[in-house]
Amino acid sequence: MADPIKDTRRMIAEMQPRLHPGKYVFCSGIRDDLAADVANVAKGSFVEDEGMSFIIPQEETDRLGIAGGVAMRQITLMVRSALDGVGLTAAVSSALATHGIPANIVAAARHDHVFVPADRAEEALAILLARQAEAQVGS
Structure with a gap:
């Protein structure tokens, strides 16, 4: 390479x-009971001072019942x-x-x-x- x-x-x-x-959504404030599911489908994640932030496929926000942001x-x-x-x-x-x-x-x-x-x-x-x-x- x-x-x-x-x-x-x-x-x-x-x-x-x-x-x-x-499409993807940036999200944070994930409930503890959903954290593992979100981490498994996340395109990316970052540990911020306020907690974890994730980039997840938009269809997963619907499936998991997470409030989505901008697509x-x-x-x-x-x-x-x-x-x-x-x-x-x-x-x-x-x-x-x-x-x-x-x-x-x-x-x-x-x-x-x-x-x-x-x-x-x-x-x-x-x-x-x-x-x-x-x-x-x-x-």
């Missing part, structure tokens, strides 16, 4: 955003960016913010994952592809 990319322009030029099917779609940036690389998330959030699209970015070991409102996901993908193309021209 190739080494992670640290160069800002190259990370953007090679980000290859991919929109996933399905989000996941866009994965397929570039293998370095954890200490600078500028990729700033470029992504800035490009989306210019169009009024919120971006909830989760960095994992291999890729960054951008959660955007479901009703604007296709638009967000097009914006990120255009930003990638701009960076490629600057090569």
Whole structure:
């Protein structure tokens, strides 16, 4: 596997955003009796000072009877960016913010994952592809 990319322009030029099917909800305040079920279906979780937060498929909120928040779609940036690389998330959030699209970015070991409102996901993908193309021209 190739080494992670640290160069800002190259990370953007090679980000290859991919929109996933399905919708996700960020949730917290899960009752103790549901915690194990939620953890088993979670796309991601984080321990915050106030307790656990989860990213779970929207259909699971219905099944488990959990109050859902904003329905989000996941866009994965397929570039293998370095954890200490600078500028990729700033470029992504800035490009989306210019169009009024919120971006909830989760960095994992291999890729960054951008959660955007479901009703604007296709638009967000097009914006990120255009930003990638701009960076490629600057090569």
